[in-house]
Amino acid sequence: MSTDAIVVLKEDHKEIRRLFREFEKAGDRAEARKGKLVEQIIENLTVHTYLENEVMYPEVRKLLPDLEDDVLESYEEHHVADVLCVELAGMSPDDERFDAKTTVLIESVTHHIEEEEQEWFPKVREGVGRKQLQEIGARMVELRKDAPRKPSQPSALKKAVDAVTA
Numbered sequence: 001m002s003t004d005a006i007v008v009l010k011e012d013h014k015e016i017r018r019l020f021r022e023f024e025k026a027g028d029r030a031e032a033r034k035g036k037l038v039e040q041i042i043e044n045l046t047v048h049t050y051l052e053n054e055v056m057y058p059e060v061r062k063l064l065p066d067l068e069d070d071v072l073e074s075y076e077e078h079h080v081a082d083v084l085c086v087e088l089a090g091m092s093p094d095d096e097r098f099d100a101k102t103t104v105l106i107e108s109v110t111h112h113i114e115e116e117e118q119e120w121f122p123k124v125r126e127g128v129g130r131k132q133l134q135e136i137g138a139r140m141v142e143l144r145k146d147a148p149r150k151p152s153q154p155s156a157l158k159k160a161v162d163a164v165t166a
């Protein structure tokens with residue numbers, strides 16, 4: 001299996017988008033199902049954010065200083081998603097704000113994924129060598145085993161705090 005960093009991250013995006021579509025298709029009253037889906041969305045986003053924040057973004061910032069603004073914007077977009085995930089994790093699907101908050105999460109993460117895939121990952125592909133992208137991807141594959149799966153886990157919280165205070 002390829003460990004190319006961009007391929008690894010796009011695989012994650014694909015699964016996250018699939019869960020988003022499942023949520024959108026679920027009926028108004030499918031509360032149990034939507035609760036389960038949001039749990040999965042939160043888990044997938046927590047892991048993915050961890051890998052990007054810990055490995056991909058710092059590497060890109062170092063290797064391609066021209067993309068610094070994109071990376072900084074990305075940290076902020078992840079931070080917004082983190083806040084929504086923390087709130088959703090503590091919320092019941094029958095709360096009147098549950099669907100609305102999930103919809104805002106879906107909209108903002110979809111926008112963020114589009115920016116990554118269409119705007120700045122292509123520049124990373126152009127500016128960073130194949131071998132180096134393989135190495136970055138391999139580090140993410142390795143780190144995934146220990147990545148936090150819930151926003152309340154200390155490593156996820158630390159990452160959220162670092163993103164704000166670094």
Ligand SMILES: [Fe+2]
Binds near residue numbers: 052078116
């Ligand atoms: Fe991202």
Ligand SMILES: [Fe+2]
Binds near residue numbers: 009048052113
């Ligand atoms: Fe991403």
